[in-house]
Amino acid sequence: METAAVWGPREFQLANLTMEPAVWAPGLPVAIFGGCLQTSVPSSGGGQLVEHAAATQNDPIEKPAQEFEVGLEMKIQNPIHVFEKAAHEFDADIDMMKVKMHRYPSNIGALGEWHTVPMVVAIGPYHHDREHLKQAEKVKHVAAYHCIRDSGHSVQETYDAVVSVAHDARSLYDKDVVAGIGDDDFLPMMFYDACFLVQYMLSCTPTGSEEMDPSLRSFLDSNDRDIVHDVMLLENQLPWRVVETVMRFRPVPLEEFFTCLKRCLQDRKVREKEPFVLDDSYQPPHLLGLLRFYIVGRSNTKRPPKPETESISFSVSAIELAEIGITLAANKTTELIHMGVKKKGPIFAELSLAPLSLDDARASWLVNMAALELCTIPRFEDAEDEESAVCSYLLLLDMFVDREEDVHELRTKHLLQGGGGLTNKEALDFFRSLQGLRLGSCYVRVMEEIENYRVKRRMWIKVHAFVYKNMRTIVMVISAIGALVGIFGTIRSLKVHAH
Known part of the structure; x- marks a missing residue:
């Protein structure tokens, strides 16, 4: 017979929760129940x-083997x-590079703690002991309570399922960090963090939000901006297998969740939303990796033939593009993978990218997605386009801006959307700080497409470049000719009247 009991963080009293006879709570002190001390200690490995x-x-x-001395002591x-x-x-x-829980790479410029340190909640061990995140630890216990209560399963059953995969999860984190964390701390951390993530994902869906406890939903809604920032930090991730384990007991409608977040890089929302379909073939390392997968999208673009030229430039400014007849434009689709040069008639072409509403939160998301690509893919040239799409996207935007006026030009082309967010100067500083990124395969492909355009339209480009560079003079000459024609016409008219 199961007994109703009280469990939770120290003084935290919870009612109506079915418990196994043992009345322990993961990572918390042993409880006294029914006048006798009962213990049930989780496996410590x-x-x-x-x-x-x-x-x-x-x-x-x-x-034993032959010994030799190194230095004086070793x-x-x-x-x-x-x-x-x-x-x-x-x-x-x-x-294990693709599945590890990575630290933020040093080859991306120092962008401040906003891009690396969580604001409200620590997920995993890297920032667990930070003082300003301690308050959220209490909320995790509340999230675990509602997660288990709504699942209809016991604490013991859910916790044991997490423990069965959490031992393997330890090997995915930085060894120096987890070496000082015992299983009595690490295993409950995996359990509570997974329950919190599951409850947060539920709060982002219409179905889950309606069914959620009002107090917990109030906390998640009021801190939504900071929480979504935190769960998309590279150093604040939980192995997806651990999260999936909890979702077996408390399912999350992932289609609804990703429908809400897939267009998170744009303020402009489409009313008629296309049905979202999960790709079961992808095995994500963690939540950030899963979000990056769907925000990037899948490519159906074939690599163009290599340009018939002895050299190729891997950098071109917006002004140079305009001179050769290539204009910048925003894609109608929002997936980052869709970037490239397309013909616009016999003479002109268009370089299109996904639009972006750039504020500090989205800047952090993009940086952490790019950091994930750098950590998991050793050589971009050997990988699929999707594997380095975020790095390519950011480098292309960076290539177009050297001055604040260039950022404004991106706004006029609707590549940067919305009136809020980063100012022109802040956006310029952000893009300038990303020059340490590696050249992604999409970036290289776009450069090859530009070079192919140069080679195949050399004569037209020379004519267009001359017109573009001398447009003001040409307009002045045409205006002067028009004025002279008008004067001659007036003189002729006067002569006719005189006769």
């Missing part, structure tokens, strides 16, 4: 440690095996 120790004793790498045995072990560990890290 000790078996793994013993297993590892045994393996270490039998490992041939560790067998002694190691059979050094080639030590180096071999380090190489194996390094290879294992490389193989």
